Amino acid sequence: MRIITTESYQEMSLEATKIVAGQVYLKPTSVLGLATGSTPEGLYDNLVAVHRTIGLDFSEVTTFNLDEYIGMAPENPQSYHYFMHKHFFDLVNVRPENIFIPDGCAEDVPAACKAYDKLIREKGGIDLQVLGIGRNAHIGFNEPDVKFEATTHKVKLDDETIQANARFFEDEEAVPRYAISMGIKTIMLARHVILLASGPEKAEAVKKAVCGSVSPAAPASILQLHQDVTVIVDREAASMLPEEYQHGAHEIF
Numbered sequence: 001m002r003i004i005t006t007e008s009y010q011e012m013s014l015e016a017t018k019i020v021a022g023q024v025y026l027k028p029t030s031v032l033g034l035a036t037g038s039t040p041e042g043l044y045d046n047l048v049a050v051h052r053t054i055g056l057d058f059s060e061v062t063t064f065n066l067d068e069y070i071g072m073a074p075e076n077p078q079s080y081h082y083f084m085h086k087h088f089f090d091l092v093n094v095r096p097e098n099i100f101i102p103d104g105c106a107e108d109v110p111a112a113c114k115a116y117d118k119l120i121r122e123k124g125g126i127d128l129q130v131l132g133i134g135r136n137a138h139i140g141f142n143e144p145d146v147k148f149e150a151t152t153h154k155v156k157l158d159d160e161t162i163q164a165n166a167r168f169f170e171d172e173e174a175v176p177r178y179a180i181s182m183g184i185k186t187i188m189l190a191r192h193v194i195l196l197a198s199g200p201e202k203a204e205a206v207k208k209a210v211c212g213s214v215s216p217a218a219p220a221s222i223l224q225l226h227q228d229v230t231v232i233v234d235r236e237a238a239s240m241l242p243e244e245y246q247h248g249a250h251e252i253f
């Protein structure tokens with residue numbers, strides 16, 4: 001695990017952009033695992049800018065998103081389908097047939113989850129997985145007390161996650177209670193993972209992810225056992241880490 005602590009959200013996004021853009025340049029047929037939420041918005045803005053200014057080509061890239069709310073139609077503005085098209089897919093040249101997002105309206109959810117993992121395998125596995133982190137240290141929608149061996153599955157959202165995500169809805173009541181999420185095993189099978197975090201409300205989760213004990217109580221802590229993880233945080237999100245990790249880039253282990 002290596003950690004890059006930046007001075008700002010913009011700098012965090014820039015560091016992540018270098019990694020994702022580098023991945024796509026070096027391997028135009030890359031399979032990317034993508035996250036939604038506020039954290040990667042700057043990354044997507046930058047990738048769109050790199051596509052427009054110097055022609056970063058996404059035409060051979062395949063993408064798999066981490067999660068989608070159950071019962072949420074793709075055209076619903078609160079869906080993760082909608083988010084991804086608005087912030088990224090509609091602004092670059094990823095081919096529609098290469099875009100995969102869990103189907104929140106699937107009639108047979110377990111079958112849809114199984115098919116999703118199968119498709120990831122058939123496409124050669126995820127080369128680079130982008131993650132955000134929840135205040136409760138969730139990754140994807142793998143909430144505390146998750147089973148580390150789970151692949152893509154139906155999850156019940158934690159009260160804390162429902163409260164945090166209420167900002168995107170009219171009120172807390174409107175936040176879906178269930179989602180389909182890649183499981184920890186699916187995430188751990190990615191060849192390279194980048195975890196992004198910004199702001200003081202993520203500081204405790206980042207501390208658990210980077211230097212807490214590896215435990216299902218803090219799902220992101222499993223990343224300590226991944227062979228190639230880069231954690232990119234701003235200073236506020238790094239504020240509860242040991243002093244030496246609060247600036248610059250470090251190889252932790």
Ligand code: F6R
Pocket residue numbers: 034035036037038039040066067131132133134135138139140141
């Ligand atoms: C999103 C996802 C979640 C978010 C996390 C942080 O696809 O899987 O794990 O990354 O909830 O969300 P933000 O970035 O909105 O703070």
